[in-house]
Every structure is written in structure tokens, then in C-alpha cells.
Amino acid sequence: xxxxxxxxxxxxxxxxxxxxxxxxxxxxxxxxxxxxxxxxxxxxxxxxxxxxxxxxxxxxxxxxxxxxxxxxxxxxxxxxxxxxxxxxxxxxxxxxxxxxxxxxxxxxxxxxxxxxxxxxxxxxxxxxxxxxxxxxxxxxxxxxxxxxxxxxxxxxxxxxxxxxxxxxxxxxxxxxxxxxxxxxxxxxxxxxxxxxxxxxxxxxxxxxxxxxxxxxxxxxxxxxxxxxxxxxxxxxxxxxxxxxxxxxxxxxxxxxxxxxxxxxxxxxxxxxxxxxxxxxxxxxxxxxxxxxxxxxxxxxxxxxxxxxxxxxxxxxxxxxxxxxxxxxxxxxxxxxxxxxxxxxxxxxxxxxxxxxxxxxxxxxxxxxxxxxxxxxxxxxxxxxxx
Amino acid sequence: xxxxxxxxxxxxxxxxxxxxxxxxxxxxxxxxxxxxxxxxxxxxxxxxxxxxxxxxxxxxxxxxxxxxxxxxxxxxxxxxxxxxxxxxxxxxxxxxxxxxxxxxxxxxxxxxxxxxxxxxxxxxxxxxxxxxxxxxxxxxxxxxxxxxxxxxxxxxxxxxxxxxxxxxxxxxxxxxxxxxxxxxxxxxxxxxxxxxxxxxxxxxxxxxxxxxxxxxxxxxxxxxxxxxxxxxxxxxxxxxxxxxxxxxxxxxxxxxx
Numbered sequence: 001x002x003x004x005x006x007x008x009x010x011x012x013x014x015x016x017x018x019x020x021x022x023x024x025x026x027x028x029x030x031x032x033x034x035x036x037x038x039x040x041x042x043x044x045x046x047x048x049x050x051x052x053x054x055x056x057x058x059x060x061x062x063x064x065x066x067x068x069x070x071x072x073x074x075x076x077x078x079x080x081x082x083x084x085x086x087x088x089x090x091x092x093x094x095x096x097x098x099x100x101x102x103x104x105x106x107x108x109x110x111x112x113x114x115x116x117x118x119x120x121x122x123x124x125x126x127x128x129x130x131x132x133x134x135x136x137x138x139x140x141x142x143x144x145x146x147x148x149x150x151x152x153x154x155x156x157x158x159x160x161x162x163x164x165x166x167x168x169x170x171x172x173x174x175x176x177x178x179x180x181x182x183x184x185x186x187x188x189x190x191x192x193x194x195x196x197x198x199x200x201x202x203x204x205x206x207x208x209x210x211x212x213x214x215x216x217x218x219x220x221x222x223x224x225x226x227x228x229x230x231x232x233x234x235x236x237x238x239x240x241x242x243x244x245x246x247x248x249x250x251x252x253x254x255x256x257x258x259x260x261x262x263x264x265x266x267x268x269x270x271x272x273x274x275x276x277x278x279x280x281x282x283x284x285x286x287x288x289x290x291x292x293x294x295x296x297x298x299x300x301x302x303x304x305x306x307x308x309x310x311x312x313x314x315x316x317x318x319x320x321x322x323x324x325x326x327x328x329x330x331x332x333x334x335x336x337x338x339x340x341x342x343x344x345x346x347x348x349x350x351x352x353x354x355x356x357x358x359x360x361x362x363x364x365x366x367x368x369x370x371x372x373x374x375x376x377x378x379x380x381x382x383x384x385x386x
Numbered sequence: 387x388x389x390x391x392x393x394x395x396x397x398x399x400x401x402x403x404x405x406x407x408x409x410x411x412x413x414x415x416x417x418x419x420x421x422x423x424x425x426x427x428x429x430x431x432x433x434x435x436x437x438x439x440x441x442x443x444x445x446x447x448x449x450x451x452x453x454x455x456x457x458x459x460x461x462x463x464x465x466x467x468x469x470x471x472x473x474x475x476x477x478x479x480x481x482x483x484x485x486x487x488x489x490x491x492x493x494x495x496x497x498x499x500x501x502x503x504x505x506x507x508x509x510x511x512x513x514x515x516x517x518x519x520x521x522x523x524x525x526x527x528x529x530x531x532x533x534x535x536x537x538x539x540x541x542x543x544x545x546x547x548x549x550x551x552x553x554x555x556x557x558x559x560x561x562x563x564x565x566x567x568x569x570x571x572x573x574x575x576x577x578x579x580x581x582x583x584x585x586x587x588x589x590x591x592x593x594x595x596x597x598x599x600x601x602x603x604x605x606x607x608x609x610x611x612x613x614x615x616x617x618x619x620x621x622x623x624x625x626x627x628x629x630x631x632x633x634x635x636x637x638x639x640x641x642x643x
Binding site: 368370371374375378381 | 500
């Protein structure tokens with residue numbers, strides 16, 4: 001399948017990222033590991049430390065995790081914990097501190113166990129995206145995190161530091177948005193698997209400026225390919241919006257199956273994709289900086305929010321902008337919030353957007369690939385009016 | 387015109403030759419090699435029908451073994467083939483419920499056999515033909531006898547959905563001295579409940595067209611009618627729905643050539 005040249009750089013980046021983080025450590029730099037898009041990386045940057053995503057998208061350490069965790073738990077939680085206890089995630093090893101949030105029950109309780117391995121701060125995330133009280137509580141949580149980081153690293157975090165970090169993170173979000181937007185072209189110049197791998201790899205790159213540059217180079221190349229009419233797909237290829245649980249390298253099987261079966265995944269509504277990029281942090285200098293952060297992060301339409309109307313609005317927006325033909329909703333087994341919310345999403349997609357919808361529930365393992373393939377192929381036959 | 391449909395399922399391989407509107411068919415166990423089962427069953431049917439491979443204008447494969455068949459013109463998923471075959475056999479649209487060897491599906495079709503929506507069971511074999519085979523083995527009866535043994539009996543409550551746990555539950559019931567026939571009736575009711583749990587969101591789609599190997603079991607049919615509260619049509623050749631649907635697709639493809 002046709003790939004942008006810059007994808008090779010991203011393939012190599014996977015090894016390079018490890019060296020970068022190890023070198024930074026050797027130079028005495030501080031590293032903070034995080035798992036989720038709710039982590040306000042701005043505060044970590046303002047503390048003079050490097051935020052880095054931790055491993056949790058692969059099947060390998062799941063068996064090790066099941067020593068301490070129940071089998072009937074989502075694979076993301078088991079994988080994250082398994083990587084932590086087996087020492088197989090170099091970023092976890094490099095991290096001085098960990099920051100996480102009370103998103104779902106499974107994560108919240110797992111973090112209690114993980115907190116015994118490394119110093120960890122768990123932010124208490126409220127679950128009402130629109131209430132004043134929730135915003136006030138979440139703003140307070142921003143202060144608590146800031147104070148914790150300042151104390152641990154023995155630094156002073158000034159408002160100016162935070163405003164600078166906000167500008168940097170907004171630039172990164174804008175660069176990522178432009179990368180995602182390259183697939184709005186019909187047919188998409190890049191495969192969904194390549195887009196996913198590049199976005200995922202970037203998460204482990206601790207140097208924000210380098211990361212932005214790499215993303216911009218890749219975007220420029222893909223835009224240029226689109227201008228020349230290059231694409232691994234045709235104008236007949238069904239265009240899919242993927243929503244639901246996060247997907248990374250090692251757990252991309254559904255995206256791979258869709259594209260092997262003749263579709264093109266053009267929009268990633270999930271939190272490993274576009275979800276957290278839709279809204280920037282308000283840079284208005286007259287606005288309280290901690291409230292600005294709290295507002296941005298509380299507006300991320302994750303299924304742990306209740307009600308979670310923002311997700312419907314985002315699916316609507318992306319379905320239109322990316323000209324999708326169908327919506328696929330992926331739930332990792334035992335992710336109750338996304339699994340229950342699938343009912344609402346199905347109804348909305350089928351009856352309001354009038355698009356075909358398919359819900360898939362699976363885990364990171366390869367054991368059900370052929371059963372999934374039947375469903376995926378049958379769904380594509382349905383879209384194409386076979 | 388002669389076309390063929392080859393449905394290589396997890397348990398049995400079904401081949402249909404569609405000679406104008408005449409249906410010839412053959413069912414054989416799939417065994418360990420889906421590729422050989424598909425090819426050999428096809429060849430055997432050709433010989434029985436006195437017909438040559440060169441006379442068959444188009445061959446469509448379906449079922450889990452469809453990807454290993456080298457001799458077919460096209461592979462189509464069992465969802466679409468079952469729907470097409472079931473619609474043809476029933477002569478109408480509605481809600482197709484198919485329970486095969488390792489999966490169960492619910493498919494809404496219109497009167498032309500076109501798929502409007504579908505659902506499939508998850509990866510485990512609970513409530514499928516394999517489930518019934520395991521239970522039959524635990525009770526020392528053949529799977530083909532289950533239907534008659536359970537008819538008119540009082541079903542016992544079977545709580546486990548998992549095949550492995552249900553087998554243990556059945557063994558415990560036997561140990562308690564429960565009647566084998568009531569246990570089977572309980573198993574059938576749990577199969578009907580499970581499949582209806584998956585299919586009920588399509589309930590307004592109309593009459594239920596029940597196909598797949600498990601549809602041959604009359605007691606499951608009756609219990610599915612009770613659970614769904616709707617009429618259940620089980621076409622006599624229901625086990626062939628996938629292969630027949632594939633042969634119908636092959637006929638369309640051949641006509642387009």
C-alpha cells in the first residue's frame with residue numbers, strides 16, 4: 001500500500017523516542033508519565049519536566065497483569081498495569097512521577113496498585129461536563145496538581161510558565177488537527193493505519209518542538225500527495241469514522257481489518273485520535289489560567305462523562321467534514337461506559353445521521369480476528385449494497 | 387444456467403448446485419481441512435448431478451472456510467448469503483435467525499433478500515450448535531435426538547451461558563437425579579433466550595425465519611417462538627440457506643458477465 005516517505009521517519013522514531021527519553025534522564029531532566037488525554041500536560045511542562053505517554057496498547061503484558069487484576073477488566077487497564085510491573089515500558093521506567101485521573105472505576109482502582117510502584121498523583125475528575133460545581137472542583141484539582149508537581153520537583157511554577165506551556169500545547173494541537181484533516185480529501189491520501197501509527201508514535205516523543213516539526217513535515221507531504229491525486233484508495237472506497245475506545249499500535253486490529261477488507265478509515269473520533277484536539281485552551285490573558293485549563297479538559301467528550309452529549313456533536317461534525325459513509329464503534333471488553341453508550345450512539349448515527357453503524361466488542365488479542373473479519377466484511381457489503 | 391454455492395461452515399460443508407430453479411445439494415462434515423472439504427464436497431455433488439465443472443458458470447464461496455477456497459469466483463460473507471438463501475426459501479423478508487456450528491446471527495432482510503441490518507454473537511460458542519453438541523455428549527445422546535427428547539418437557543433452569551460452565555451445570559443436575567429430558571428442554575430454552583436477546587432489537591422486522599443446523603431441532607424452534615412471541619418459519623432446507631444464497635449470488639454474477 002502506498003505510504004508517505006515521512007512514515008519511515010515515524011517508524012524509526014519508535015526506537016529514537018526511547019533514546020531521547022534516556023538521554024534526557026542522563027542530563028538530569030525530569031519525566032512525568034501519563035496515560036490519558038485528561039492529563040493537563042501544560043502543568044508538567046510549566047514545571048520544567050517532560051510529559052510522556054506510557055505504554056498500554058499491546059497484548060503482551062496482559063497475562064502478567066492478570067496475576068493481580070481480574071481477567072474481566074478492560075485490556076487497556078491490564079496492559080498499562082502489566083507494562084508497569086514487568087518493566088517492559090521504557091517510558092514508565094524513565095518516569096520520575098506519574099499523573100493520572102479518575103476517569104473510570106477500573107482505572108481508578110488499578111492506579112491504587114500502580115501508585116505503590118512509583119510516586120503517583122491521581123486527579124479527581126468530575127463527571128458532569130456542564131456543571132459549575134464540576135468546573136470549580138476541576139479547577140481546584142488543577143491547583144492541587146500544580147502544587148504537587150512544584151513540591152516534588154522543588155520548583156516554582158509561575159503563571160507565565162503556564163501561559164507559555166499553553167501556547168506550546170495549542171500549537172501542537174493545531175499541528176495534529178492539520179494532520180488529521182489531510183484525510184478529508186476524497187479519496188484519502190493516507191491509510192488509517194499509517195495515520196494511527198504516526199499519531200501514536202508522536203505521543204512518546206518528549207521533545208514538543210521536534211514533534212511538531214515531524215508532524216508538520218508529514219502533513220506537508222500528505223497534502224502534497226493529495227494535490228497530486230495520489231491515494232492508496234479509490235473514490236469508491238467506503239470511508240469510515242471510528243469512534244469508541246482508544247486505539248494504539250498493537251491494538252489496531254479493527255482498523256487493519258477494515259482497511260484489509262476494502263475500507264478507508266478517515267476519521268478517528270476516539271481519544272487516541274481527534275477527540276481532545278477539538279478544543280484549544282483559551283489563551284485570553286485576562287482569563288484565570290487555571291480555569292482556562294479546567295474548561296478545556298472538562299470538555300473532552302469521554303464516555304466517563306454523564307451525560308456525554310459532546311460526543312454526539314463531535315461525531316456529527318466529523319462525519320460531515322470527513323464525508324464518511326459509515327460509523328464503526330469499538331468497545332474494549334469490559335469498558336462499561338463505552339459499551340453502554342453504544343446504545344445511544346447507534347440510535348443517533350442510524351436515526352439522526354442516517355448512516356450505517358456497527359458496534360464491535362473485542363480485546364487486544366488476535367483470537368477473534370476471523371469472527372471480526374466476517375462482521376467487518378458483511379458490514380462493508382451492506383454499505384456497498386452487495 | 388448452472389451455478390454453485392459452497393458454504394464451508396465450522397461443522398459441516400454445504401454445497402448447492404442451482405440448475406435453473408432446480409436445487410441439488412450435498413452436506414458433508416468439514417473435518418480439519420476446510421479447503422479439502424469444500425473442493426471434495428463440490429466434486430462429489432458434480433458427479434452425483436452428472437455435471438462437469440466447466441458447465442458451472444459461476445461459483446461463490448461462503449462460511450468461515452470461504453477464504454481457503456481456491457476454486458471459487460468470489461467469496462461473500464455468510465451474513466449476506468444466509469440472508470439471500472433464507473429469503474428465497476421463505477419467499478419473504480423478515481428477521482432471519484441463523485444458528486450454526488460456532489456462531490449465531492440475526493439479520494433483517496427485505497422481500498428481495500437484501501440485508502438491512504445484522505448482529506452476530508461474540509467470539510464464544512455459547513448458544514450455538516457447538517454448545518448443543520457438548521451438552522449432548524455430556525448426556526450421552528446424539529445431537530440429532532435432542533429435539534424429540536425435549537418436546538413437551540418442563541425445562542429446568544440453566545443459568546450458565548458459557549459452554550464449559552453449562553456442561554458442569556448439566557452434570558450437577560444429573561447428579562441431583564433430574565430427568566435428562568427436562569435438562570435438555572432447559573438447555574433449549576437457554577439457547578432460545580440467548581439468541582432472542584441478541585435479535586430482539588430487530589423485533590419489529592416481522593416473522594422469524596429460522597435457519598442453520600440448529601433450526602432442525604424442533605424443540606428449539608418451538609421455544610424460540612415462545613421467547614419471541616412471533617411466528618417462527620423454519621424452511622425445510624434451512625441448513626442450506628448459506629450455500630443456496632451463495633449459488634443465487636453466483637447466478638447474478640454470471641448474468642452480469
